[in-house]
Amino acid sequence: MxxxxxxxxxxxxxxxxxxxxxxxxxxxxxxxxxxxxxxxxxxxxxxxxxxxxxxxxxxxxxxxxxxxxxxxxxxxxxxxxxxxxxxxxxxxxxxxxxxxxxxxxxxxxxxxxxxxxxxxxxxxxxxxxxxxxxxxxxxxxxxxxxxxxxxxxxxxxxxxxxxxxxxxxxxxxxxxxxxxxxxxTPEHHDLVLAITSHVPHLVAYNLVGTAADLEDSLRSEVIKFSAGGFRDSTRLAASDPTMWRDVFLNNREAVMEMLGRFTEELTALQRMIRRGDGEGLFDLFTRTRAIRRAIVEQGQETAAPDFGRRAQEDAV
Amino acid sequence: MxxxxxxxxxxxxxxxxxxxxxxxxxxxxxxxxxxxxxxxxxxxxxxxxxxxxxxxxxxxxxxxxxxxxxxxxxxxxxxxxxxxxxxxxxxxxxxxxxxxxxxxxxxxxxxxxxxxxxxxxxxxxxxxxxxxxxxxxxxxxxxxxxxxxxxxxxxxxxxxxxxxxxxxxxxxxxxxxxxxxxxxTPEHHDLVLAITSHVPHLVAYNLVGTAADLEDSLRSEVIKFSAGGFRDSTRLAASDPTMWRDVFLNNREAVMEMLGRFTEELTALQRMIRRGDGEGLFDLFTRTRAIRRAIVEQGQETAAPDFGRRAQEDAV
CATH class of the missing domain: 3.40.50.720 (NAD(P)-binding Rossmann-like Domain)
Incomplete structure (x- = not known):
């Protein structure tokens, strides 16, 4: 490929x-x-x-x-x-x-x-x-x-x-x-990137920030047991702080728009959990799987666990 | 290792x-x-x-x-x-x-x-x-x-x-x-896993769910340009729907607790972006970097782009 x-x-x-x-x-x-x-x-x-x-x-x-x-x-x-x-x-x-x-x-x-x-x-x-x-x-x-x-x-x-x-x-x-x-167009670019890149980074930064604010004893355990999913977020949240500060300050409008949609959905999801709506959760978790499949099928992605990153760096 | x-x-x-x-x-x-x-x-x-x-x-x-x-x-x-x-x-x-x-x-x-x-x-x-x-x-x-x-x-x-x-x-x-x-203890386990695994999965499901609900034309572009960060989330959001439904229904209290902290932080972050608080953003993005470093240093993790997943599967 x-x-x-x-x-x-x-x-x-x-x-x-x-x-x-x-x-x-x-x-x-x-x-x-x-x-x-x-x-x-x-x-x-x-x-x-x-x-x-x-x-x-x-x-x-x-x-x-x-x-x-x-x-x-x-x-x-x-x-x-x-x-x-x-x-x-x-x-x-x-x-x-x-x-x-x-x-x-x-x-x-x-x-x-x-x-x-x-x-x-x-x-x-x-x-x-x-x-x-x-x-x-x-x-x-x-x-x-x-x-x-x-x-x-x-x-x-x-x-x-x-x-x-x-x-x-x-x-x-x-x-x-x-x-x-x-x-x-620049406007379309900024909207597409807000959801494919800027909000995912923001959410990763926020997740890791939430962990950073935990009580000391709990935080050290979070680091210890990070392989359960948290670790994936920390990769994005290790990106260059100056670059990302500037991204959020300079794509404020599109990020706010997409972040608004994200928090709306999160509120709905939170409600499903609180009410014990297993069917709603199952439906959402099934729909999201299809998106993953589409990304892998689009060819520039890979189902390999490193998204092809290893192959890139090996080639240096 | x-x-x-x-x-x-x-x-x-x-x-x-x-x-x-x-x-x-x-x-x-x-x-x-x-x-x-x-x-x-x-x-x-x-x-x-x-x-x-x-x-x-x-x-x-x-x-x-x-x-x-x-x-x-x-x-x-x-x-x-x-x-x-x-x-x-x-x-x-x-x-x-x-x-x-x-x-x-x-x-x-x-x-x-x-x-x-x-x-x-x-x-x-x-x-x-x-x-x-x-x-x-x-x-x-x-x-x-x-x-x-x-x-x-x-x-x-x-x-x-x-x-x-x-x-x-x-x-x-x-x-x-x-x-x-x-x-x-089971209680401590559930709290640690809520933040290291359950909330990260929930957030990934929610991010991909937000994309799934976009207008058709935008959604196909999200899939196309997913390499900017979104793709990492889709891996978590492709996990087994039945298993994860049961996790959220059965660890409701700890997930709600950690999700509450997450949304509090997200609201604060959103406010920083809206107000153009570059210093606040820079500070957060620097703190999160330190957590990543701690995870890599803890030895069972790796700085490699696939978190060592490739090596695992190669060994099968």
Whole structure:
């Protein structure tokens, strides 16, 4: 089902600048090296330690101390910092961008990114927002690996009236990493991701937070006996705090909408338990099984207990 | 860390009867065959198809058409049916039990089991309730494997004043399967499991149920883009509906208590998002990370993306 990433005959972009070198930024750097999608990769991170670590790992060809320096020669700039930093980064890079450069990002929310970044870009620069739907619970320059995006979705939300060729080039870039590229509006993206990603993370954070607030003696037992289901939640709840704070602050409306539906259903479920409505519980638990089956059947998923994650990482 | 299951020098029980041959029952049968912990295994299931399948798979040495027939010669009887069936099963087997036989179970709730089963057992029979904290999202006689219990906890909740030797024999039985055996009261068990297992499952069922109720067009996209976090929940929400209905009906009080804490926290979290309280969100998301770290450090867990599940199944 999966296949190795193959080198391209020639680079898609002469120079790619990565602003931020966490899990996603470092994975893009690895994927560029593996495929040759970029002639050279220039890396900037406002965290000097992360930048030094990226250099020690040899993730790029150049390491820039400022955003402006990083983007000066770039044909493609990818914002890989937490979403909340985008406005400031865009402000800093706008005067330094080449005419005809493409600016993209990897943010998990898109409406807010479009609103923050788009109006701050100079004319003659193409904006193609992107969201690779891939990740692990690890973060930082050491967390990346070349195959993170393979067989994962990458959603583009280009503004109407944008340059089709710029969209095409960004699509080809992600396709080179093995991603399946989809195009949708930022609003639709944010609604779909609210239920597939943001609310599941919120619920996991909340479950683990509830355990963290237990009496000491009970909490240590929760850790001890976590294999019964709790442990699965802790993986999501170990994700990068800054990134997720920014996701919730920047996709507030869609998250609130989906969280509202979630709590409505939870109240109904709670009522079924209180009233001892076994039939209602059985019905719900049967319906949810069908969704799982549909996900496994859709091919990019697997029934294997690690969802194919092990295979990905083995391939690094 | 894990090690192969080794054959015992001699059986711990001459005859073991398994009442119910789902994931846990069939895994016990495999583990008995692998370790020789039982001289012979007699299997009954009220579902004739499951019983026939167990026979086709060669899971036991005898297959009984009734509970009474199954337990007649048993030195150890293990109730492996959904918890809600225990009262009826106990009623049916009580007159047929050998004097000195040990009755145990594998139920995920213990207070209710103790109340349902204990008083229905004849004098001279020893009751040692057990809960192996292990499972997968699969069910039925085909789902079992010998190493399911290896490096997992098995919690015993023996009634006060019971026969210490009976407890010791049940402990040795589970230890032979590689389980780490703990003893606690049924009440404490139910509270710990409510937060480590029952509420996480409830939340996962609810999340997937919320998605199931979405408009058709949105729902198909949720399935498509499930890799962003939702997919992890669907694994828990694919667990056996009958088993989980019975868990919630039989551990109502502890589940309600923990669910109450969960919804309180969720309301506070929702308020943080609505008010844009980035600092509060960041703090929570940092605290939850520490819990994950503690779980990984506790040794029976792993940082690997499949929580060691792959290794378990490979070993079958």
């Amino acid at each position: 999966t296949q190795a990433l193959s080198p391209l005959p020639e680079p898609l972009f002469a120079t790619v600048a990565l602003i931020g070198v966490g899990l996603i930024g470092s994975s893009i750097a690895h994927a560029c090296a593996r495929t040759g999608a970029a002639g050279r990769v220039v890396i900037h991170d406002r965290d000097a330690a992360a930048l030094a670590r990226a250099e020690a790992l040899g993730l790029g060809q150049a390491y820039a101390g400022s955003v402006a320096e990083a983007v000066r020669e770039a044909d493609l700039v990818i914002l890989c910092a937490p979403v909340g930093a985008n406005a400031e980064i865009t402000q800093a890079m706008a005067p330094a961008l080449k005419a005809g450069a493409i600016v993209s990002d990897v943010g998990s929310v898109k409406t807010a990114v479009v609103a923050e970044v788009g109006p701050r870009l100079p004319q003659g620069v193409h904006f193609v927002p992107a969201h690779p739907v891939a990740g692990t619970e690890n973060s930082g320059p050491d967390a990346g690996f070349a195959t993170l995006f393979r067989n994962r979705w990458c959603i583009l939300t280009p503004p109407p009236g944008g340059e089709p060729q710029a969209v095409e080039k960004v699509r080809a870039f992600w396709a080179a990493f093995g991603a399946n590229v989809e195009i949708m | 894990t090690q192969a299951l080794s054959p015992l020098p001699e059986p711990l029980f001459a005859t073991v009867a398994l009442i119910g041959v789902g994931l846990i029952g069939s895994s016990i049968a495999h583990a008995c065959a692998r370790t020789g912990a039982a001289g012979r295994v007699v299997i009954h299931d009220r579902d004739a198809a499951a019983l026939a399948r167990a026979e086709a798979l060669g899971l036991g040495q005898a297959y009984a058409g009734s509970v009474a027939e199954a337990v007649r010669e048993a030195d150890l009887v293990i109730l492996c049916a959904p918890v809600g069936a225990n009262a009826e099963i106990t009623q049916a087997m009580a007159p047929a039990l050998k004097a000195g036989a040990i009755v145990s179970d594998v139920g995920s709730v213990k207070t209710a089991v103790v109340a349902e089963v204990g008083p229905r057992l004849p004098q001279g029979v020893h009751f040692v309730p057990a809960h192996p904290v292990a499972g997968t999202e699969n069910s039925g006689p085909d789902a079992g494997f010998a190493t399911l219990f290896r490096n997992r906890w098995c919690i015993l909740t023996p009634p006060p004043g019971g026969e210490p030797q009976a407890v010791e024999k049940v402990r040795a039985f589970w230890a032979a399967f590689g389980a780490n055996v703990e003893i606690m």
